[in-house]
Amino acid sequence: MEPSRSVKSIPRLSTFSFLLLQAVTFGIYAIVWLAERRDRINDLLKFEVISSKSLKILSILLGVSLFGDMIDLAGSAAGGEVEVVLGFASSALNLPFWIYLIILTFRLIPPLQAYFNEKYGFKRINYNKFIAFFLCFTYLNYKINEAQDLESYQEANPQQPGFKTANF
Numbered sequence: 001m002e003p004s005r006s007v008k009s010i011p012r013l014s015t016f017s018f019l020l021l022q023a024v025t026f027g028i029y030a031i032v033w034l035a036e037r038r039d040r041i042n043d044l045l046k047f048e049v050i051s052s053k054s055l056k057i058l059s060i061l062l063g064v065s066l067f068g069d070m071i072d073l074a075g076s077a078a079g080g081e082v083e084v085v086l087g088f089a090s091s092a093l094n095l096p097f098w099i100y101l102i103i104l105t106f107r108l109i110p111p112l113q114a115y116f117n118e119k120y121g122f123k124r125i126n127y128n129k130f131i132a133f134f135l136c137f138t139y140l141n142y143k144i145n146e147a148q149d150l151e152s153y154q155e156a157n158p159q160q161p162g163f164k165t166a167n168f
């Protein structure tokens with residue numbers, strides 16, 4: 001097995017660490033995570049699922065979203081009608097980022113799932129679209145870690161088909 005065509009070539013990060021880094025960096029780490037893994041994921045899938053243009057758009061939308069959050073904080077400090085108006089403006093600026101993030105997540109799921117199912121010969125890595133909708137890249141990180149665990153198990157036990165995984 002070529003190292004570049006292995007799911008192990010994708011750097012591993014625990015899901016808890018991913019969530020913690022996202023919280024500390026106000027969501028910026030999700031873009032960093034995707035940028036660090038973009039080439040390896042595209043190489044793994046043999047076609048460009050994540051383009052540099054997608055990352056740039058996501059970065060710009062995150063900047064606008066964070067600006068909207070600052071507007072919301074300013075509105076909270078002002079109080080009254082200003083708070084309502086600036087809260088609405090903040091929501092309007094946050095919405096495009098979340099929509100694009102969800103679109104990118106769902107653009108990644110089918111090719112990753114097809115790759116995992118083809119590679120392992122059975123459906124062990126199942127994606128729950130409901131959870132993916134709310135957790136986006138956190139859920140993708142979790143599933144990539146699950147695939148790495150499965151690959152390690154199969155390398156250690158080549159005669160066994162795999163281990164039971166949670167179907168979520």
